[in-house]
Amino acid sequence: MTANAYRLQNSTTLEWEIDGETYPVAGVTEATVSISSSIVELETGDSVLREDHYHESVRFPVAITARKWDHEIIEEVLGSPNTGAFEDRADLPPFSFDGTFEAADESGESVSLAVSDIPVPEDLPIFDLSLGEYGEWTIESDGGSLDTFTINP
Amino acid sequence: MSLDIDPEQKREELIKGAEEAEREAKAEQAEILNAVKNDEELTHDSYEWVQVGDAEFKVSTTLPGRVIDILQEFDGDEMPPMDKIIDAASIQTESIRTDNTVVSDSDSIADFWSAYYHEYGSKTIDVVANRILDPAVEETQEGVPQSFQGQQRR
Numbered sequence: 001m002t003a004n005a006y007r008l009q010n011s012t013t014l015e016w017e018i019d020g021e022t023y024p025v026a027g028v029t030e031a032t033v034s035i036s037s038s039i040v041e042l043e044t045g046d047s048v049l050r051e052d053h054y055h056e057s058v059r060f061p062v063a064i065t066a067r068k069w070d071h072e073i074i075e076e077v078l079g080s081p082n083t084g085a086f087e088d089r090a091d092l093p094p095f096s097f098d099g100t101f102e103a104a105d106e107s108g109e110s111v112s113l114a115v116s117d118i119p120v121p122e123d124l125p126i127f128d129l130s131l132g133e134y135g136e137w138t139i140e141s142d143g144g145s146l147d148t149f150t151i152n153p
Numbered sequence: 154m155s156l157d158i159d160p161e162q163k164r165e166e167l168i169k170g171a172e173e174a175e176r177e178a179k180a181e182q183a184e185i186l187n188a189v190k191n192d193e194e195l196t197h198d199s200y201e202w203v204q205v206g207d208a209e210f211k212v213s214t215t216l217p218g219r220v221i222d223i224l225q226e227f228d229g230d231e232m233p234p235m236d237k238i239i240d241a242a243s244i245q246t247e248s249i250r251t252d253n254t255v256v257s258d259s260d261s262i263a264d265f266w267s268a269y270y271h272e273y274g275s276k277t278i279d280v281v282a283n284r285i286l287d288p289a290v291e292e293t294q295e296g297v298p299q300s301f302q303g304q305q306r307r
Binding site: 011012013021022023024025026027028029030066067068069070072073 | 158160163164166167168169170171172173174175178
């Protein structure tokens, strides 16, 4: 099985879904998703859903560089620093993001994809990042779930 | 939980902020690189002219890491894919001149190497690219003490 790397073409946002609402958490300028499957043999215009091609447990490595975090939303989700809520990370919602990506193999192939269920790492200094004007933090995750994958014309 | 925010507006703010942060980070990196280049003991920019037919190629005599990575990745019996050879040759080429023409922007140089490959094929471009890379490879080998064998990047 081959792995194809796809690099983010335009900036996007990491998001949290909370109570059915989607909230942008951080601005992302770089991201790579490595996809292993015959899915890459699909043709232009094809669009697939995870359920059609993958078992739910299949996950894809993602690397994300987020540079700007939103203090308002993070504080709302995590609570105030004075409450100590920032120490409890177990229930943090996973990140998701979507965007337009380009194949890293110089084939020029462009795809639109959405990745969800990216766990928030234990060592993410999320509060420090949100307080600073800018903060660079790269997720080297063992996986996110591919929700949609569409080959662009 | 219900946040009184406009997700679309927030998304735009975050993307704008992230792009500004990236620009700042790159500017800082460029400033540091330029500061390091001022060290008199180190040679960062040096060139040599290489004759190919009636054209002259101004080529770098230093190997940047991205070219070293290409060379090391395919060190040994395996020949690098042609796009990698073209990448390496493009990076090493500073300008190309003939009696009537000078090409010195990176896009035009990359276009030249691609066109050359499409016109004459892999065997010819392999020979020419090696000639373009030779000054930097030789300079690099001369500059490395025998006691230092280096470590191949994995």
